[in-house]
Amino acid sequence: MKTNLITRAGFELLQKELTHLWKVERPETTKKVSWAASLGDRSENADYQYNKKRLREIDRRVRYLTKRLEDIQVIDFNKQQEGKVFFGAWVVIENDEEEQLKFKIVGPDEIFGRNDFISIDSPMARALLKKEVDDEAVVNTPSGEKVWTVIDISYQDLQQSD
Numbered sequence: 001m002k003t004n005l006i007t008r009a010g011f012e013l014l015q016k017e018l019t020h021l022w023k024v025e026r027p028e029t030t031k032k033v034s035w036a037a038s039l040g041d042r043s044e045n046a047d048y049q050y051n052k053k054r055l056r057e058i059d060r061r062v063r064y065l066t067k068r069l070e071d072i073q074v075i076d077f078n079k080q081q082e083g084k085v086f087f088g089a090w091v092v093i094e095n096d097e098e099e100q101l102k103f104k105i106v107g108p109d110e111i112f113g114r115n116d117f118i119s120i121d122s123p124m125a126r127a128l129l130k131k132e133v134d135d136e137a138v139v140n141t142p143s144g145e146k147v148w149t150v151i152d153i154s155y156q157d158l159q160q161s162d
Contacts, residue, residue: 010110092152
């Protein structure tokens with residue numbers, strides 16, 4: 001089960017995607033399907049078959065986004081979070097081999113296509129919650145327990161999400 005949390009920026013991206021699908025992609029694809037259907041035999045018409053499939057994909061995503069946007073809760077920064085790792089934090093951690101990772105803890109709907117975002121549902125994020133700078137977090141991984149030290153915590157959006 002996915003956590004129903006999302007950052008303000010993530011919520012706006014999902015809304016933007018829904019609007020684009022509904023107002024731009026769906027009408028364009030519908031026109032293509034109508035045009036291809038007017039050519040006659042649909043059984044061997046690749047344009048018709050492809051665009052009909054694409055229309056189903058768009059409709060499925062629109063249904064999902066519509067429902068998801070109703071169910072999710074937008075979490076904005078609160079000054080009480082300062083100094084500790086909570087939802088929406090940029091975190092820099094380091095292990096014993098001095099390997100550093102930097103990422104933002106976000107909702108599961110926001111991680112796709114981003115190497116610098118991790119889901120609040122991940123073992124790493126769960127282990128880091130409520131930690132402060134210099135605290136150690138023990139993360140259970142398939143290869144065993146790993147220990148990470150919190151180096152930095154920030155709630156400023158250092159990178160713009162596209």
